[in-house]
Amino acid sequence: MSRPSKPFFLISSAALIAGLSAGPAAAGPEGTAWGYNSFGVPGLIDMPGAFGREDGELGYAVSHVQNQTRHALTFQISERLSASFRYSLLHDIRRNPGGPVEPYRYDRSFSLQYRFLEEGTYRPAFAIGVNDLVGTGIYGGEYVVASKTFSPQLRATLGLGWGRLGSHGGFTNPLGVLKPAFKYRPFAESGPGGGFQAKTWFRGDAAFFGGVEWRPNDRWRLVAEYSSDDYAREDGAAFKRKSPLNFGADYHYSDRTTFSARYLYGSELGLQFTYALNPKQPRMGSGLDAAPPPVVPRAGSAGPSPDLDEGALIAATRSALEKEGLTLHGLARDGDTLRIQIGNDRYPIAAQATGRAARALTGLAPAHIERFEIRLTEKGMPVSSVLLRRADLEALEFHPVASDLMRARTRIADAPTSLAPNGGYFPAFTAGLDPYVTPSFFDPDSPLRIDGGVAASARFEPTAGLVFSARLHQKLVGNMDRTIRPSTSVLPHVRSDGYLYAKGSDTSLTELTGAWYVRPGRDLYGRVTVGLLEQMYGGVSSELLWKPQNSRLALGAEVNWTKQRAFDDMFGFRDYDVATGHLSAYYQFDGGFMGQIDVGRYLAGDTGATVTLAREFDNGWKIGAFATLTNVSSEDFGEGSFDKGISLTIPIDWITGKPERRAINTTIRPVQRDGGARLAVPGRLYETVRGQQASALDASWGRFWK
Structure with a gap:
């Protein structure tokens, strides 16, 4: 343990003097952070702040300092709560302080921050956060932080950190007065990674951090920061940490785009690019829709008139x-x-x-x-x-x-x-030819994999409720077929051999189905789908949904029998079949939030539940997170410990401004394994019908x- 260094007190004193001279908060971006730090968290340079970004904002930040590149996707879930998913490319890093140097590592982690007290006239805003909430623990750290706006140009931050944020200038944990165990931080067990390390949170030495932000105008932000992170895993390997002081400048090129340059730890230069958008704000304003037809008033008497043929x-x-x-x-x-x-x-x-x-x-x-x-x-x-x-x-x-x-x-x-x-209208036949892109983000071996090509699709509806669909992909470019390490899963390889499907053929029949949709009773909806249900599986899927018009609650049941397809993605099958099914509950909360729980049996034969929480916007944007826990142990699951990820739905009309029902759907997983894997059936009922209800x-x- 050591006492905080003099530079920290110099920065803190300067912030305090400036604050006292400035008086109460003036008009300005109240409650909104002025930038993202290098970890993608709203804050200073490396350290967090107590303010969040604008409600609903989705930000992407990529930062680089010697031998480290961090990609972060941050969502302001509500005015007080924000979450970040981070993917880092690390070279010459120690898995543990004092341990051997690894030549490179791809690290994935989640962070969460909650502002529990809003800023007042004289009171700062207060927030609490956990870095590396679910990850390997390399960036593990917790904090409580306060930020105060003294004028539209000046803001100061002071925080108390643990873990990495308590590693420089640390002192005995003040939480030890509540329980002696808080004075000691247990060693974070690495295991397969991706698990919660709650027993380490807010434990061990604590340390102060802080900084000052100054905005001379709307374009520029200048930051001076005292960092409580000693960079023990990088010091002497990735770079030499000589000072706890960081200095930075941000240039706001536009409302969405920011460029940042930093001088870090007395030895390194850092760069950052940030792009932020808000789903609430359409790119094309009110849109580029054609004018609607006019209302035509009835002429003359409103009495009966002869019927048309x-x-x-x-x-x-x-x-x-x-x-x-x-x-x-x-x-x-x-x-x-x-x-x-x-x-x-x-x-x-x-x-x-x-x-x-x-x-x-x-x-x-x-x-x-x-x-x-x-x-x-x-x-x-x-x-x-x-x-x-x-x-x-x-x-x-x-x-x-x-x-x-x-x-x-x-x-x-x-x-x-x-x-x-x-x-x-019936019988109806439609066909089309469109480009397609299939991305894979942030897997353990490569930050980005992507295939692109041409997709031919066709749909035939002989009568109402009966739909035959087909979709054929012809790959033109891409690297989805590349892999560094074949699956070593001890479970049936229901998803972990996915790259073999990309490797099997450039021509893929991704869907060939017949589906029957029916209303079996009031508030009830039914579906039966037969055929090649998705890229990896074919079979039979049946579903029943109860969804009243004005009810926040919906209940569903799905039963499937499915067989694994051959790697060439045509008509052959492999020697693996499984019966799966789930009972589902959906609930719409206030503020556009939706919760979903699915309980049942998954593709590998494991049983458990998936919990999903998403925020939906009236224009069709949807951002969510999910986690699945089954009876598969973390050791048997392998890297990542359990299935989890982020889902994004981006409506195409939000991009183009023209009416369009299609959307871009993508899922970001830290790693794709076999436990908790679910069948991807097209046309599931809840998403099919609820957009047309009251x-x-x-x-x-x-x-x-x-």
């Missing part, structure tokens, strides 16, 4: 809907009510599809029609019934609060039955008039 009305409605990217599945008249059943392959927001269909009907329906019922479908299944009055459409189109008034006068209910399929329509009803 049924066939002519169907043809005119089908043509009008096709101009809006919608398809007519069925049409029926019932007195003064006109009912239509539609499919939507264009608009990611169901409320927008509903509004466009309603507008189109005003120019087609006979004058005596007073109400429109629009039934929304997915995979040919009726999902929701939207009943609205024609007079409201005519009266409210240009009203300043048209959306609110229209929703108040509209009824949204379940649509358990279909209209007669007389819209001329809860989703309510959340995005503002798009009704767009």
Whole structure:
């Protein structure tokens, strides 16, 4: 143990004097960090701060200092909570202080920070955090930190750290007064890595850290920092640590892009690039949608008028809907009510599809029609019934609060039955040719692997609810077929031989299925899928979902029998089959958060549960994290200890500004192993139907008039 050095007190004293002279916090970016540190955490240079970034922000930071490159993906989960996934390329690193030097290592880790006290007029903000929450422990450290904004230009930070953050200038842990065990930090067991090391948290010596941030203008940030990290694993190997002082300058090239240069530990230069975006802020503003059709008021008397010929009305409605990217599945008249059943392959927001269909009907329906019922479908299944009055459409189109008034006068209910399929849509055949990209991020052997090529797809729907699909990939470029170390898993190789599928053939039949979607009862949805279900498995999958219109809760059950496909990704199979299945519960929390629990049997025959927490935005963005624990021990699972990762869904229309229902879906895993591996069946019911239900329509009803 040693006392904090004089430079620390110099920085702390300077910050205190500047703060006292500046007085209470002035107007500025209240509660928002001014930058990311080199570990991707909102903060100073190497040290964290107490402020988070803007709610919902997703930031990517890549930093480099001698023999270390760190990639970090950070999500501001809420105004107070942020999480980071970090992938580091390390050369000449010691696994443990004083141990032998390893020539290189790829290290993966998660961090979590929570601001438990907001900044006040005179009170700083306080946050608590854990670095390397789930990882190898190389960056293991915990902290409590306070930050205070003294003016729009000046901010100071003071913190207390443990682990790596308590390794320079350390002193006896003050938490030892609560329990003597806090005075000693147990050795972190490496094992297969990727596990929780909770017994080490906030234990051992503690040390102070701190710094000052100054923004002379909106473009620049200058930082001086006292670091409590002694870099014992790197000192004398990767570089020589000569001083605890760090100095840095950030240049904000734009609202999203920042370049940083640092002078670190009295011996090294460091660089960092940061890019941040917020899913709440579309790149194209309100979008590049074509103007919707106008509402056509009824001319003359509102009394009955002669009916149009049924066939002519169907043809005119089908043509009008096709101009809006919608398809007519069925049409029926019932007195003064006109009912239509539609499919939507264009608009990611169901409320927008509903509004466009309603507008189109005003120019087609006979004058005596007073109400429109629009039934929304997915995979040919009726999902929701939207009943609205024609007079409201005519009266409210240009009203300043048209959306609110229209929703108040509209009824949204379940649509358990279909209209007669007389819209001329079935049988339907579509085909396309598109580029594809298949990435793999941050695996143990390579930061990035990616294949790209051309995908041919086809879909045939002979009748409502029956869908035949095929997708063929032709690889043109990529390195997904490269591997450094073949799988050594003691479990059946249900996922760890994935590279062999990329190696087997450049032409892959990734999907060839027949699926039947059905409504077996009120609030119930069913699916049966047969064929080549995904790249690695074929078989039979069945699912039943209970999802009421306005319920936050949904329950599902899935049963599968599946057989492993041959490595050439065509029609052959290997000698491995397994029955799997899960019971699932889904719950929508406030603020766009969604939780999911799946309990059952996985592809390797192991049993357990997967917990998923995600945040969803009204525009279709979705960022989540998941973890799976089964009866497979961490030793048998291998590197990573258990399956976990991050999932991203990026709607294409957010990028292009044009209506588009497709999205980019990717999963980032620290490592892909065999334990906790689940079948990837296309068209699972929860994601299929919920976007067309009342809860989703309510959340995005503002798009009704767009």
